[in-house]
Amino acid sequence: MSASNSQYSTIEQIDEIYARVAQTWKSGVTRPLDYRRRQLLQLARMIQENKTLWEDAVLADLGKHRQECASTELGPTVHGALHAAENLEDWARPEKPKVDSWRQNWDATVYPVPKGTALLISPWNFPIVLTLLPLVGAIAAGCPVVIKPSELTPTVSALLARMIEQYLDPNAYVVIQGAIPETTKLLELRWAHILYTGSGRVGRLVAAAAAKHVTPVTLELGGKSPVIIAPDADLDLAARRVLFGKVQNSGQLCVTPDYVLVPTAIASDFKAAMLKAYASFFPINPLDAESQWSKIVNHAQYQRLMNLILTTKGTVIAGGVGDFRRRIATTIVSDVGLDDPLMEEELFGPILPIVEVEDVDAAISVVADRHSPLALYVFSNDETVKQKCLDRTNSGSLIFNDTVWQIVVHEMPFGGIGESGYGSYFSKNTFDVFTHRRSYCNMPAELEPFIGHRYPPYTDDSYKIMCANVNLPIPKN
Known part of the structure; x- marks a missing residue:
């Protein structure tokens, strides 16, 4: 089961697909809630009825254990589709905003309406869930979608193309396979919304291309998500949970712990705890x-x-080796300085630098002086430390006493800030991404005697009435 360049969509095919999906949008077929619900349930079936095929595809492309694939890719997708189908009426229900009494008969309403034809550009590291969870939100919102999965996971991409055509409406949801030329072509077209997950470098290109059409964009990027270990932390627990976050998909995860900041006074004990956790995680060599x-x-x-492992100025205390199958043992590096090669860019791999700092305040300063990460992890039960991290740092998410599993809380928005991206999704937030909140008023004719002061010619009386808000009383401080 593999993909080759011969399966890439041609430019002519992209034009034809774009025209077909755009026509589907114009026809209005994706708008009815019954249609959306059927597609969501079909998406859940697509995963559930082909579980082994999906696991095989991820295993072929990434070597990911079946448990990791099922728990982090397949399960969240099925749950997300079913959750959206169950809550569709509530999410799509028109809202009646509270208005001043003199405007209550204007029938002010906010309608959640689909934006239109959307483009999803998904990454290779979690090629199923980071493709299909955004698709769930777009389907729920009533948007047709063109999907561009990563060429770096060709087996999964080919399976996505085949399964989506088989299970979903092929005139509304289409996968385009390809690499840079095909993505470039897609970005030349006009979309109602683009959701991109990947690197900051490519994210800038996506945003620039979207700006030409004034297309709204959601960018899910990444960055160096730090860990702060406070003196009061349970070091054995912190070590297990930090290491758990780093070993997921061999560290190829946008919210993986990128580096650890630990006060010098507890650094030796923390490193011992890390080695203890490492031995328990890997009773046999991970490259066996x-x-x-x-x-x-x-x-x-x-x-x-x-190369990063070879050039670091720090000391490798665990791992540090790779094999011919492109596997790298999770590598812990101590005595890492802020000017080390490991601290320059997001690692996006199984390397964990440990950086010693004077105290928690110094750790907070390190985080605050760098680009805002997608996640900040802090191990502490000290309320003063928690408040300092909340007040003096910025990040997409702030998590205490664990790593990575904040993404399980699908009720919260997931997204970055600054260099780690903008916009957010998950659950109803994904529905909101692809939805325009359309304002609606119906102004009754009998209002005319009460609004006649707005018409020219203006007089002193009309000025006094129409500009009364300028003189509203302001409370004292």
């Missing part, structure tokens, strides 16, 4: 032939990560 361990997505990324 029998070990089921995620591989790095391609040779270029593998070489980049191995």
